[in-house]
Amino acid sequence: MTTYPDKAIKYINENYRKYIDILKKLVEIPTVSATNTKEMMDCASLLSSILKEQGARVEVKSFGGHPLVLGEIGSGSNSIVIYNHYDVQPPEPLESWDTPPFELTMRDGKLYGRGASDNKGNIAARLGALDAVLPFIDELGLRIKFVFEGEEEVGSPTFPKAVEEKSDFLVAQGGIWETGYVGRDGRLGITLGFKGMLYIEIIFRGAARDTHSGNAPLVPNPAWDLVRMLTHLKDAMGRILVPGFHEGIKSEFLEDAEKLIEDLDPKRLIELKKDLQIEHFVGGLEGIDAFKALMTMPSLNICGLYAGYTGKGAKTVIPSYAGVKIDIRPVPGQDPNMILENLKRYLKDLGFGHAEVNIHSMYPAGYTKPGEKVVEASIKAAERVYGVPPVVTPLSGGSGPIYLFTDVLKVPMTGAGVGYYGSRSHAPNENIRVEDFINGMKHVALLLIEYASMLNEAESD
Amino acid sequence: MTTYPDKAIKYINENYRKYIDILKKLVEIPTVSATNTKEMMDCASLLSSILKEQGARVEVKSFGGHPLVLGEIGSGSNSIVIYNHYDVQPPEPLESWDTPPFELTMRDGKLYGRGASDNKGNIAARLGALDAVLPFIDELGLRIKFVFEGEEEVGSPTFPKAVEEKSDFLVAQGGIWETGYVGRDGRLGITLGFKGMLYIEIIFRGAARDTHSGNAPLVPNPAWDLVRMLTHLKDAMGRILVPGFHEGIKSEFLEDAEKLIEDLDPKRLIELKKDLQIEHFVGGLEGIDAFKALMTMPSLNICGLYAGYTGKGAKTVIPSYAGVKIDIRPVPGQDPNMILENLKRYLKDLGFGHAEVNIHSMYPAGYTKPGEKVVEASIKAAERVYGVPPVVTPLSGGSGPIYLFTDVLKVPMTGAGVGYYGSRSHAPNENIRVEDFINGMKHVALLLIEYASMLNEAESD
Numbered sequence: 001m002t003t004y005p006d007k008a009i010k011y012i013n014e015n016y017r018k019y020i021d022i023l024k025k026l027v028e029i030p031t032v033s034a035t036n037t038k039e040m041m042d043c044a045s046l047l048s049s050i051l052k053e054q055g056a057r058v059e060v061k062s063f064g065g066h067p068l069v070l071g072e073i074g075s076g077s078n079s080i081v082i083y084n085h086y087d088v089q090p091p092e093p094l095e096s097w098d099t100p101p102f103e104l105t106m107r108d109g110k111l112y113g114r115g116a117s118d119n120k121g122n123i124a125a126r127l128g129a130l131d132a133v134l135p136f137i138d139e140l141g142l143r144i145k146f147v148f149e150g151e152e153e154v155g156s157p158t159f160p161k162a163v164e165e166k167s168d169f170l171v172a173q174g175g176i177w178e179t180g181y182v183g184r185d186g187r188l189g190i191t192l193g194f195k196g197m198l199y200i201e202i203i204f205r206g207a208a209r210d211t212h213s214g215n216a217p218l219v220p221n222p223a224w225d226l227v228r229m230l231t232h233l234k235d236a237m238g239r240i241l242v243p244g245f246h247e248g249i250k251s252e253f254l255e256d257a258e259k260l261i262e263d264l265d266p267k268r269l270i271e272l273k274k275d276l277q278i279e280h281f282v283g284g285l286e287g288i289d290a291f292k293a294l295m296t297m298p299s300l301n302i303c304g305l306y307a308g309y310t311g312k313g314a315k316t317v318i319p320s321y322a323g324v325k326i327d328i329r330p331v332p333g334q335d336p337n338m339i340l341e342n343l344k345r346y347l348k349d350l351g352f353g354h355a356e357v358n359i360h361s362m363y364p365a366g367y368t369k370p371g372e373k374v375v376e377a378s379i380k381a382a383e384r385v386y387g388v389p390p391v392v393t394p395l396s397g398g399s400g401p402i403y404l405f406t407d408v409l410k411v412p413m414t415g416a417g418v419g420y421y422g423s424r425s426h427a428p429n430e431n432i433r434v435e436d437f438i439n440g441m442k443h444v445a446l447l448l449i450e451y452a453s454m455l456n457e458a459e460s461d
Numbered sequence: 462m463t464t465y466p467d468k469a470i471k472y473i474n475e476n477y478r479k480y481i482d483i484l485k486k487l488v489e490i491p492t493v494s495a496t497n498t499k500e501m502m503d504c505a506s507l508l509s510s511i512l513k514e515q516g517a518r519v520e521v522k523s524f525g526g527h528p529l530v531l532g533e534i535g536s537g538s539n540s541i542v543i544y545n546h547y548d549v550q551p552p553e554p555l556e557s558w559d560t561p562p563f564e565l566t567m568r569d570g571k572l573y574g575r576g577a578s579d580n581k582g583n584i585a586a587r588l589g590a591l592d593a594v595l596p597f598i599d600e601l602g603l604r605i606k607f608v609f610e611g612e613e614e615v616g617s618p619t620f621p622k623a624v625e626e627k628s629d630f631l632v633a634q635g636g637i638w639e640t641g642y643v644g645r646d647g648r649l650g651i652t653l654g655f656k657g658m659l660y661i662e663i664i665f666r667g668a669a670r671d672t673h674s675g676n677a678p679l680v681p682n683p684a685w686d687l688v689r690m691l692t693h694l695k696d697a698m699g700r701i702l703v704p705g706f707h708e709g710i711k712s713e714f715l716e717d718a719e720k721l722i723e724d725l726d727p728k729r730l731i732e733l734k735k736d737l738q739i740e741h742f743v744g745g746l747e748g749i750d751a752f753k754a755l756m757t758m759p760s761l762n763i764c765g766l767y768a769g770y771t772g773k774g775a776k777t778v779i780p781s782y783a784g785v786k787i788d789i790r791p792v793p794g795q796d797p798n799m800i801l802e803n804l805k806r807y808l809k810d811l812g813f814g815h816a817e818v819n820i821h822s823m824y825p826a827g828y829t830k831p832g833e834k835v836v837e838a839s840i841k842a843a844e845r846v847y848g849v850p851p852v853v854t855p856l857s858g859g860s861g862p863i864y865l866f867t868d869v870l871k872v873p874m875t876g877a878g879v880g881y882y883g884s885r886s887h888a889p890n891e892n893i894r895v896e897d898f899i900n901g902m903k904h905v906a907l908l909l910i911e912y913a914s915m916l917n918e919a920e921s922d
Contacts, residue, residue, distance in 0.1 A: 187829035199775045207737035214859030216762035217744040217754035223763040276668035301677035302684040305768035313495050314660045314821040316788045327777045360775040363803040371745050377666040398675030
């Protein structure tokens with residue numbers, strides 16, 4: 001059995017170009033879930049036919065939105081579910097791309113294109129990992145379940161329903177989540193959980209239409225309401241002022257998280273500041289405190305602000321409406337619905353009860369305890385592939401509906417992925433390094449082998 | 462001489478269609494000064510050739526920006542300067558127009574098109590008025606000077622220079638300003654002055670680029686700075702908090718204004734509320750207090766607010782910059798430069814010294830004293846044409862560089878115009894009523910006759 005990793009690595013070294021070709025085909029389909037429809041089915045069909053070629057039993061099904069691709073291969077008792085999504089963020093602003101976003105372009109050892117990192121590169125790498133372990137999948141007793149979602153970038157609106165209806169299929173002993181990034185120190189980042197998401201839009205309305213601003217002494221301008229309301233959400237030190245905002249956090253999660261945070265290298269924070277050209281973090285946070293804020297605390301952010309004339313030059317107008325897009329990210333133990341209710345009550349108490357509050361997406365956080373076997377297998381596989389131990393973080397600052405696995409289906413999850421610190425996910429010139437693509441493929445293959453071995457050993461104990 | 466008005470009215474009744482045709486040609490040239498160049502010269506040439514046909518001595522000249530059209534006709538000692546502008550506001554949002562903005566369309570007795578009211582309709586009507594008085598211009602001792610600007614909608618950046626260089630040409634005994642609107646009560650509004658303008662854009666900057674908002678606990682978001690700064694400019698009652706903001710107002714202006722305001726009909730305020738579907742004015746203002754705020758106090762307004770993602774749906778981002786467009790309108794006696802300096806100092810004292818403050822336009826207010834002959838002539842002409850006395854207001858809530866005449870050249874000015882309460886200037890479906898177009902033409906013709914007669918009488922006294 002010890003030869004399996006060597007065989008898998010040999011296969012990948014000899015065949016990785018095949019999966020770059022698959023990635024090329026995936027990137028060429030503009031699966032922007034926010035705006036496109038036909039392209040979603042095209043991509044789901046492509047993924048279905050690839051999985052079928054590999055010998056998988058495949059189902060493509062819509063649960064009211066863009067189709068979900070479900071594929072299963074192997075029939076052993078060591079089941080593992082692999083979650084990814086084939087939809088991507090809009091490519092705009094187009095003028096900021098050096099090459100067309102929907103054309104995979106190789107340059108300086110890097111592959112550029114929308115979805116190269118988030119999340120098509122990972123899909124292609126997982127498909128390569130599958131081929132690498134296929135020859136001994138039965139010996140390992142593996143049953144691998146793929147689930148490719150088409151709505152992750154729009155908040156996974158129908159995925160909870162899919163998980164409910166397909167729980168028998170999706171439940172497994174362990175799972176691999178969608179992403180992983182290599183840091184500047186060459187170490188793979190393995191994240192044990194993701195924050196939740198409460199994305200809302202708050203709108204204030206004034207006169208029936210935009211009005212000449214000569215009337216400003218008389219006609220109410222909703223932009224003033226908006227800015228006043230927002231200053232009640234956060235103070236100048238970055239402290240969030242919504243009552244109960246920090247309540248409900250799972251103490252077990254905090255304990256686990258604090259232990260992991262102790263091992264993190266503060267150099268990462270210095271690099272982040274340098275990369276973004278900022279002098280200080282919010283509220284002057286540094287070191288452990290900064291990691292704690294990022295990885296254990298809920299966040300509240302202004303994603304977008306709009307009112308009136310925002311084009312070039314000057315236009316004199318009293319806007320008839322003014323709005324803000326806000327993302328709130330709860331941490332494990334917190335109920336996003338309770339945060340929303342607290343926020344609404346707070347707005348009402350402050351005299352902003354006339355504000356419209358629209359919800360774009362809402363789901364809780366989810367995380368896996370550090371000692372889980374699938375995490376151990378992931379760490380061990382990463383050590384071998386990357387030559388250095390991975391950086392294990394308790395919770396990403398970002399969000400994903402991982403709770404559907406960790407909390408609903410009770411499947412422990414580990415991260416793995418082909419991105420790196422410069423991947424520019426969601427931004428122009430999204431890219432991955434070819435080296436990371438190959439390593440990410442190897443990592444998943446070895447993770448599968450290692451995890452199956454662990455489960456087999458545990459059984460024989 | 463008493464037959465002159467009758468003759469002028471007869472001419473206009475028989476020939477007004479000719480000037481609708483001229484308006485049609487003017488509207489067809491998209492003279493959007495904010496974005497267009499070639500069209501500006503096309504329109505200036507058209508105006509020049511019309512004036513020449515009428516017998517005027519014409520000069521078309523650029524003072525660094527869009528060309529100015531200067532025309533003079535008559536050689537008497539009773540000089541009057543007529544100011545208008547041939548540039549227009551951008552037509553956007555295009556989808557809100559029922560007919561194309563750059564096509565003059567007649568519907569239900571109304572003429573629709575960008576510039577129909579502001580300000581091409583007035584230009585065409587003034588050209589008609591000129592033809593109506595041409596036969597007896599010498600007997601009246603009139604010398605009429607036209608000045609058509611091409612940059613009013615972008616804050617008249619080079620007009621001060623033009624006025625300086627052309628002061629000998631532009632100086633006159635009296636003048637007619639660009640606009641006038643008929644109210645719901647059928648009375649022409651004559652405005653004796655306009656507020657000034659200080660249009661600024663304040664921008665806060667954060668990270669070098671937009672960043673994934675998972676980093677919100679650490680990466681500063683300039684939108685928070687922006688909203689906090691704005692709440693220091695105005696309180697919840699609409700009171701402006703910038704130190705010294707209400708200082709410097711000319712007491713003579715306030716005395717004149719208060720007398721005129723006493724005669725205003727509060728029904729106008731009720732109609733404004735109804736039209737805009739608002740329940741209350743800012744700070745609960747009503748009646749005389751509302752008129753005073755509108756017509757004697759400086760204003761400060763948010764014209765536009767922008768940060769991050771403002772499109773449909775959700776995008777999770779920390780914006781790298783956030784900005785606001787603000788128009789400040791000083792009243793007579795106030796120095797916009799001093800207001801700007803006070804504002805900058807205030808921002809610095811509040812800890813917002815890092816904000817960028819960009820200036821789009823800056824000029825002071827200007828007004829004419831109620832007893833001036835040109836105002837009396839305008840009132841008398843309006844009484845005859847509209848059958849009811851005009852509504853004389855001390856100062857428009859809106860702005861215009863009228864100070865260049867009233868304060869720099871010392872020319873008393875009066876308003877006159879073809880608009881009405883439903884003209885939707887600066888908005889989609891801008892329009893005038895044909896009836897007002899004809900009456901506006903008659904009003905200017907009779908004003909010219911009346912004013913010349915007054916001056917001749919004064920001389921013979």
